[in-house]
Amino acid sequence: MQKAEVTSFANSSHSSSIHSVILGFGALLLALFCCATVTQADQKRSATVTRITNPSFTSIKVASDGSQTISPSIDLTTAFQCASRHDSGAVWAVSNWVLGNELYKSYQDPIEACGGAYPYTITDVHFVLQVATPATMTIAVDIEDVDLDFLPGCPVPGTMTYLGGLTDVVFPSGGLYDVIIELDTPQVVNAPFFVGFFFASLTDPAWNLSLVTDSFQVECASFNIWDTAIGYVDLGDNLGVHQSIYPSSDPCYNSVTNSATCFGFDGRLLLYTSGTLSESTGCCLVAGDANHDGKKNIGDITFMIARIFTGSSPPVCNDEFDANGDNSIDISDITFMIAHIFQGLRGPVCGTTGL
Secondary structure (H helix, E strand, C coil), rough: CCCCCCCCCHHHHHHHHHHHHHHCCHHHHHHHHCCCHHHHHHHHCCCEEECCCCCCCCCEEEEECCCEEEECCCCHHHHEEEECCCCCCCCEEEEEECEEEEEEEECHHHHHCCEEEEEEEEEEEEEEEEEEECEEEEEEEEEEEEEEECCCCEEEEEEEEEECEEEEEEECCCCCEEEEEEEEEEEECCCEEEEEEEEECCCCCCCCCCEEECCCCCCCEEEEEECCCCCCCCCCEEEEEEEHHCCCCCCCECCCCCEEECCCCCEEECEEEEEECCCCCCCCCCCCCCCCCCCHHHHHHHHHHHHHCCHHHHHCHHHHHCCCCCCCCHHHHHHHHHHHHHHCCCCCCCCCCCC
């Protein structure tokens, strides 16, 4: 199997938020986190990825008081007003990567994901994980604002605004799980942010704990840190490696073995938040929903093409059609939506004309 290509994203000069995370968990965790060695990085290079053939999962909800409820998969569209997901569903399982005593981050823009308007009230953190056996893990979650200055054009985790307490998550058996952590105090944000998930204890190899990703490789969306000397690792920054070695459209998938032939995070982590958004002040309910059917999909691209090139029926809401948010209805909106739907690039935003 191909060894992992670990891309170092940041260095110790961008570690103030990291240190605030560590200090929040106490001196013991500080010692463990800071003393990670190259051995841990070497272990991560033995990670493998396999395709998930049955993406159905069970939900584990850990309430703010620590009580735990296990139920069939939750319908996010009815359970929460906004599930701020930027992924396209479970496709890959990355095993032998999570060793414990490490932190994961995911970029969140609830307006892009759900429409509506700020403020956004965060009530829960979700992380989809897979285990092979029963397991008990100690975790914590956090919220950080976005640093847009450290690397221009690439949002990275910034200053911490919330740190939850340590809590245990009990997996009753092997399977695919949506782990839902209720915040002890709902957090109100008025801009995009990062959500964090910290594995506070070392993992047991017998669990075969796997991260779960979608199939869109996007930079500046998912991060991991296990050593402050290395800094944040951008888990989506492997595209150049794959293109140079495997020029096919899906370079890592081997249909014969149903597994990956090379290594790389070929998608975004299924790590996100859920909560409530304010009502939009204009007609835009779902950004990019050009045909105004309450959904964001290929049907909107078809509607856009028909409108721009054949002069068919005008949109019910111009601000929903205006996917790139430049307050113009033109071919650039079609290009933007194609890149989003088929390449997993940045999602649409609402125009601001109010029409």
